[in-house]
């Protein structure tokens with residue numbers, strides 16, 4: 001009986017080999033990891049036009065529906081793999097971040113400055129990031145509250161005083177730029193601020209234009225303006241060094257830094273990082289603020305709830321005679337949830353870019369060395385698996401914390417946004433003053449989005465501000 005059993009086993013073993021052999025052979029060439037599914041679109045332009053002509057929800061969601069959570073495409077002149085799951089974002093940005101480096105077009109790197117932290121990784125990135133993080137930590141930014149309040153009040157007063165409809169996004173940009181200046185330089189002389197503002201707007205126009213050095217083009221004008229900004233910052237550095245500045249803002253952290261060999265940062269490194277932080281702070285904060293105006297305007301019941309929350313703080317502060325305290329800004333739960341939901345809904349940074357530094361295999365798919373990798377924050381934020389009824393604006397969903405890696409408006413990992421607390425603080429303070437003393441009407445609004453380059457409400461949300 002035993003011998004019979006052994007013979008049966010040998011027979012079964014041999015028969016599985018015989019049966020499976022042809023499949024093993026057949027499968028051999030395809031067992032190598034293959035590229036993810038997806039379409040590469042037209043030569044060179046790939047699918048760039050579709051990306052920037054469609055609503056971002058439609059472009060990414062339709063691809064995910066067709067191909068799944070990993071798919072390839074070709075945008076902005078580069079082959080890319082897009083990844084739409086929380087695990088994939090974690091893989092690229094956190095657990096395997098050493099396999100992917102930050103990557104930006106050279107033309108854009110030239111306008112910001114190659115020493116800015118977001119172009120780097122490793123030692124240099126860690127050192128600069130520590131300085132930026134310290135200057136934007138809760139400990140540092142709480143000291144900025146009175147200056148932010150002054151800036152908020154002066155912006156609101158100016159919006160009311162014009163009496164006609166204004167482009168809300170443009171105004172939010174001016175406001176965010178001034179706060180950026182405040183967090184980088186502390187109190188800065190007006191003439192420097194104006195010169196920086198003027199040249200910054202020229203750089204911005206060139207940033208999203210075709211990169212050619214032909215004189216007169218937006219890009220070549222931007223390069224010249226970038227040079228002027230560098231000169232202005234060098235002059236400010238010189239002055240601040242003479243004054244032995246004591247304000248604990250980013251510029252002073254950069255100026256006072258010495259590495260283990262007692263070496264300081266060069267003026268070039270300081271200027272590039274100052275320009276980089278100003279750049280990272282402005283359009284992002286302004287876009288989200290514009291969406292907040294729209295979402296609150298569209299939901300009057302919610303606006304009333306936010307107003308009630310802010311009015312009780314306003315009354316406690318003797319109708320604005322006492323300035324807001326840090327603790328008060330930490331205790332605005334409804335307003336805070338409105339901000340989180342606005343960040344999720346608008347997902348102004350729909351994705352980020354990295355570049356594979358070696359061939360990487362993820363979930364059986366090959367990401368070839370040199371290809372771009374794009375974790376798709378927007379898809380994750382709009383996935384019904386993580387957010388019930390994702391297209392409806394519902395701040396109450398944030399009464400429960402989102403699952404890990406399903407909420408990444410500020411990215412994640414070593415390059416995540418060091419300005420996130422400052423951005424939220426600006427929004428809280430602006431909403432506080434806006435709803436307690438003013439009201440606003442959105443006029444001639446057309447639904448839809450435009451790109452600035454981040455998605456913003458159509459025509460920058462034409463708005464009229466009025467005193468309440």
Ligand code: HEM
Nearest residue numbers: 117118280281284285288349352409410411415417419423
């Ligand atoms: C609502 C406003 C903001 C949003 C949505 C936002 C979003 C982001 C995201 C998603 C990243 C990561 C990009 C990546 O991984 O490739 C990032 C990086 C960065 N952000 Fe923000 N940001 C905002 C405001 C700010 C502000 C106010 C500042 C500074 C004052 C700032 C400074 C930076 C810097 C310096 C980096 C690069 C960090 C690094 O490479 O280590 N951001 N931001």
